[in-house]
Amino acid sequence: MVLLPFVDLDLDPALAALRPLGGFFALRTAGAAAGPARVELPTLAQTYATAPAHGRGDALASRVVVVTERLRAPEPRVAASLAQQGLAARLWSVALGCAALYGRLPDLDPGLLRWDVRASAPGDLLLTEVRPQPGEPDLASGVLERHLAPLGEALRARYGVAAGLLWGNAGSALGGAARELDRWARAHGRTDVAERARTLTDDLFAHPLLRATGTRTGTAFRRRSCCLYYRVPGGGVCGDCCFNRPPHSSPGTASGRP
Template structure:
């Protein structure tokens, strides 16, 4: 039955591009075979300090762009950027087509030195059902768990902060779909995102409010030179006295 979604899903995922840059996925196009897969990015750091692994390259790239010397701040922002890309692709496909592409980490290529939003390539589109359980398996278990583990192994990033990033990125993806998609697709995205925010890996990371979503942790963006608090931050204004943001 899943094969019936092949035509609907669109082998090049062109419909996603209308939702914005975070939803675009290069599918069916030749990727540079020298680029790493996301599976390689989630792997352990290499022993050669002169040849950084892909995830370390990305964190350094983000740190330079933000002009911050705090690696954990850059790690948090890099994590949220990649989470937003993965949620957007999966939730966008589920909302528009009621199916999602198989985003197995060893099939998605990624340019860690590219600019935001992260550029992703998927050589072949293999459709899966568009229910919340499948989206959770594809994004939460397939990517965000190993990505968070890799970042925690390299940097002092609190697990609750990373859960907040994941929940915030999911809520933002649903919000963008509501802005740009047809009402039925927006309603499907809202329903799926609500189910996903109740998942054990995200439960407690934040909640719906009258104006949208508010997380219970801070992504540390206020520590970036010239930065401030995000719209869904647990802080109303940037902290002044505490040198570190709360982890929950």
């Protein structure tokens, strides 16, 4: 992977450069928070445990319940898929935003990230320590291997969600994060950020775990699977879905997600 020349910025304790990009990109950090870090929140390492966690509650099951209640999902498998896609979107946005703006990543170890399962972005994740990672940003290791792979294993074991669906969610979340970052960068005259984001995204979609998840045209992405959002009452197909309309529905009923 060859990245464009970059004017290096030090990672600041608040990761403040991410805030103008919007809620999915912003990340709370303990160094910038008022008062002590919320150590009672479970870490993502605890969340990814295949078996329910002990001592701090079961964050994964709690998140699935939250999504079920808020969207009236008809079964846990649907809520689990949508919960995973939401967390994937957060992780991709933070990592891609840092890599494109700062030229480096903070250590996103699952043990350093705490998750408030009832909150929405940007209040859902807390990075307890900002540790700059040396060298070029490695998003495949930082997000795919350390987060999405163990999260997928837990969801398959506990809710029976298909692997292809979950990796499709990961590809969809990456495509959405890249598209929003490109839109922001071009609107603010940051073509350098747009080019870096495109290079990083191209490299990620060449990864074996994401290569077959969909097709790309510029910043547009069309996935080869479905996240099951159409099964939510009042839902439809998403803009990048493999379906043109919800299965077993009449034409004109696909409202979709924004």
